[in-house]
Amino acid sequence: MSTNSKIPSRCDVLVIGGGPAGSSVAALLAKQGIDVVLLEKALHPRPQVGESLIPHVWKYADKTGVSALIEREGFVAKAGGITVWNGNISRIAFSEFGFDRPALHVERDIFDQLLLKHAENLGVSVFQQVAVRKVRLDLDSPNIGYVDRRGGDAVEGNITCRFVIDASGASAVLAGKFKSKRLVDSSMRFLSLWGHFKGSRYVAADGRSYPASEVNTVRPVTFVTSFEDGWIWHIAMRQYASVGLVINTERARAMDKSEREGFFLDTLKKAPYLERLLDNAEYLPGSFSQRPDYSYYSTRLCGENFYCIGDAASFVDPIYSHGVLNAFYNASITALAVTESLKDFTRRGRHAQLCENRIRQFYGFSRSLALGEFGGDGVDAELVRRFMRQVPSVELELMLAAASMSERSENFHRLSMHAGLNLHPVRSKAHVMEGLAL
């Protein structure tokens, strides 16, 4: 990746951030021969939580042309999901939905590095350890102020472009500038705490547990269990398991920040089944991380010369692994809007408006899936229903089945009914399980 090369002073499209959203939009634009510069604050591989990806991501990976690289990396293929929600156990198995490509458990640091490298190979000028500090959105020549830390010093510079795409994740650079970031109402606001464990047993689709060493032979499921204050995930990967919990912000407020790691470890010990999975596992010191302000959206997403995508646009509790999917989806529609706008500048306002509607639709879709209430807060139910009618039925059936595993998603089922969809009634439900043999 560009280490000491000079950052150009002009480009067509400037992308802020090299996560899944930024790398994907940059790759798609570069494939069209568009001159793209991507500035990334960190140096990949950067620390990132281990995550689960659903099979829907492959169609976007195919579009950017990165699928073969992902396959070659050999991430863990997962079989489905099992949840223990208020004592009720349910399971979904991807094989029953007819997907011919696997869902994955990925080390996001490696996954993200791979996406960024792919973008660079397609011709994107990537500069890491370069943080965007200021954005001026002059109509025909937006100007970006950055700090370049590649040589150890902090060197300031500027770059002029025609479009700015903000893919800066939770930093949400443009939403900060616009003051347009809104947290969802407090009952739906969460804090997440997580860490990594070496040698943890994991759960497979048969409801049994297996030693970490078998993760490549017996496929794991993403294991989720609710507890008094929230929910916990267990995601088995090649070298370690990512284990984390999500709690309501009100509960977190009652706790001093210094108590959070202790609370995290204590909660895992008390959670149903978790203590058995982690019994002989080693907690990796220094892997503890947290993310506050879980669940937000921006009221301003696209304009004549800017686009906000991925987590820079919105974030909802990714209980059903919608985060990376959202980033990929936003990237694909934004690449289309920007490509068309560059062909005919007079239509850029129209493309921006259409793109904003699509990003909002997907946000509403994810939110209705993941959170227990619906409406208000930047969501239009009719737009979501319209969006649902465009989602391939197999994808929707999987989301409905996943939603039926928690008690949060009544609204998602209602929306699908009101959308008049003709879905497979059995496939749209998770299987109830009698017990687990962990």
Ligand SMILES: Cc1cc2nc3c(=O)[nH]c(=O)nc-3n(C[C@H](O)[C@H](O)[C@H](O)COP(=O)(O)OP(=O)(O)OC[C@H]3O[C@@H](n4cnc5c(N)ncnc54)[C@H](O)[C@@H]3O)c2cc1C
């Ligand atoms: C605890 C937790 C668990 C999750 N689990 C899942 C899961 O299982 N499955 C799933 O699909 N999703 C999950 N998600 C959501 C997923 O991580 C995000 O939705 C996804 O990372 C969004 O990608 P992005 O590219 O928008 O942002 P990011 O991945 O955050 O990338 C943004 C990039 O911008 C860079 N940046 C920031 N500021 C600047 C700046 N000023 N200048 C230059 N660069 C900048 C950052 O360094 C970063 O590399 C989870 C999220 C959390 C917090």
